[in-house]
Amino acid sequence: MPASLSGEFINRRHQISYQIAKMVAKVASRVEILAKSGLSEIPAEYIRPESERLDLGDAFETAKKGAEDQLGPQLPVVDLQALESGDEAARRVCVEELRRAASEWGVMHITNHGIKPELVERLRKVGKEFFDLPVEEKERYANDQASGKIQGYGSKLANNASGQLEWQDYFFHLIFPEEKIDVSIWPKQPEDYIEVTAEFGKQLRVVVTKLLEALSEGLGLEKGTLDSELGGTKDLLLQMKINYYPVCPQPDLALGVEAHTDISALSFILHNMVPGLQVFYDGKWVTAECIPDALIVHVGDSLEILSNGRYKSVLHRGLVNKEKVRISWAVFCEPPKETILLRPLEELLADGTPPNFPPRTFEQHIQHKLFKKNNPEAATPPANATN
Numbered sequence: 350m351p352a353s354l355s356g357e358f359i360n361r362r363h364q365i366s367y368q369i370a371k372m373v374a375k376v377a378s379r380v381e382i383l384a385k386s387g388l389s390e391i392p393a394e395y396i397r398p399e400s401e402r403l404d405l406g407d408a409f410e411t412a413k414k415g416a417e418d419q420l421g422p423q424l425p426v427v428d429l430q431a432l433e434s435g436d437e438a439a440r441r442v443c444v445e446e447l448r449r450a451a452s453e454w455g456v457m458h459i460t461n462h463g464i465k466p467e468l469v470e471r472l473r474k475v476g477k478e479f480f481d482l483p484v485e486e487k488e489r490y491a492n493d494q495a496s497g498k499i500q501g502y503g504s505k506l507a508n509n510a511s512g513q514l515e516w517q518d519y520f521f522h523l524i525f526p527e528e529k530i531d532v533s534i535w536p537k538q539p540e541d542y543i544e545v546t547a548e549f550g551k552q553l554r555v556v557v558t559k560l561l562e563a564l565s566e567g568l569g570l571e572k573g574t575l576d577s578e579l580g581g582t583k584d585l586l587l588q589m590k591i592n593y594y595p596v597c598p599q600p601d602l603a604l605g606v607e608a609h610t611d612i613s614a615l616s617f618i619l620h621n622m623v624p625g626l627q628v629f630y631d632g633k634w635v636t637a638e639c640i641p642d643a644l645i646v647h648v649g650d651s652l653e654i655l656s657n658g659r660y661k662s663v664l665h666r667g668l669v670n671k672e673k674v675r676i677s678w679a680v681f682c683e684p685p686k687e688t689i690l691l692r693p694l695e696e697l698l699a700d701g702t703p704p705n706f707p708p709r710t711f712e713q714h715i716q717h718k719l720f721k722k723n724n725p726e727a728a729t730p731p732a733n734a735t736n
């Protein structure tokens with residue numbers, strides 16, 4: 350490398366490491382503390398850039414407007430009862446509904462998923478009771494993202510140079526498979542947190558199998574294909590993030606979660622019946638309805654890649670509001686980081702269809718996405734790559 354170029358390279362490297370150090374050093378304070386301090390104006394880091402603010406607002410107002418606007422599109426609702434009813438014709442209709450929802454929207458509500466409402470209610474209760482603890486108590490479980498300890502209690506650190514933050518604190522931990530979970534870092538209060546959450550993880554894994562079978566069938570694949578391509582019972586991980594969104598004095602300026610697609614294969618969302626989730630459909634943000642006993646399912650990037658884009662990874666975001674704390678339980682189904690190569694499945698290319706995504710491990714996909722976010726102008730995708 351010529352001296353001038355290598356000098357520039359080193360300089361640039363220094364700039365980048367300086368920025369990273371700045372980001373890492375900036376330990377985000379808990380949003381709950383800010384919210385409870387009674388401030389009437391939110392700090393600058395939480396104010397979204399002008400381009401994102403046009404259609405922000407109080408989640409309750411937005412949900413009310415959506416409900417009045419009967420003509421507006423609503424997320425599909427798919428009843429899973431027929432998958433196990435023994436009625437083959439009804440089962441096929443359900444598979445087709447799932448295929449359509451995953452292809453057109455990349456998101457849906459599912460009902461009759463098989464997890465008893467009592468267990469879902471208990472999960473909501475133990476998560477809320479944990480977040481009801483004083484912040485000092487929750488700090489005992491604080492994660493340390495800088496040293497790679499990602500599980501635990503946290504708030505978003507800025508991962509871009511502008512230092513933008515989200516109006517949210519969270520608790521993140523693995524809930525399945527059982528052999529890989531580490532309950533020593535899970536909340537010890539309330540006492541039944543571990544029992545209830547571990548049971549939910551087990552039961553949700555059954556739902557994941559069911560959905561991946563139907564979605565495999567929807568692509569014309571053997572029913573076990575997607576599950577095994579994602580690691581199967583041993584290696585597919587279920588990671589739970591309890592998102593805690595305090596009330597916000599200026600919901601028209603902030604976001605609980607900024608617009609993103611999930612890196613997972615599927616994500617499940619359950620919430621405390623406070624609106625906030627919006628999905629991008631047909632050029633507009635649509636606020637998800639709160640449907641009792643339903644789970645929301647997102648298609649994430651990993652499934653979009655395996656399906657060569659036939660299933661869509663949905664763009665979504667979270668609004669906040671002035672009235673009520675919102676809590677959501679997001680469970681991400683993720684392949685192992687290094688051992689599986691995510692790429693469009695061969696069976697889907699057999700007719701000469703070109704691959705829309707280059708092969709990448711899950712970790713490489715995460716790094717690529719981060720790089721693209723921080724260098725929008727530098728990320729020239731390879732031929733055929735749309736993601």
Ligand SMILES: O=C(O)CCC(=O)C(=O)O
Binds near residue numbers: 606611667
């Ligand atoms: O709170 C929600 O409804 C969505 C959360 C979310 O998108 C996420 O945690 O990735």
Ligand SMILES: [Fe+2]
Binds near residue numbers: 665
């Ligand atoms: Fe998400």
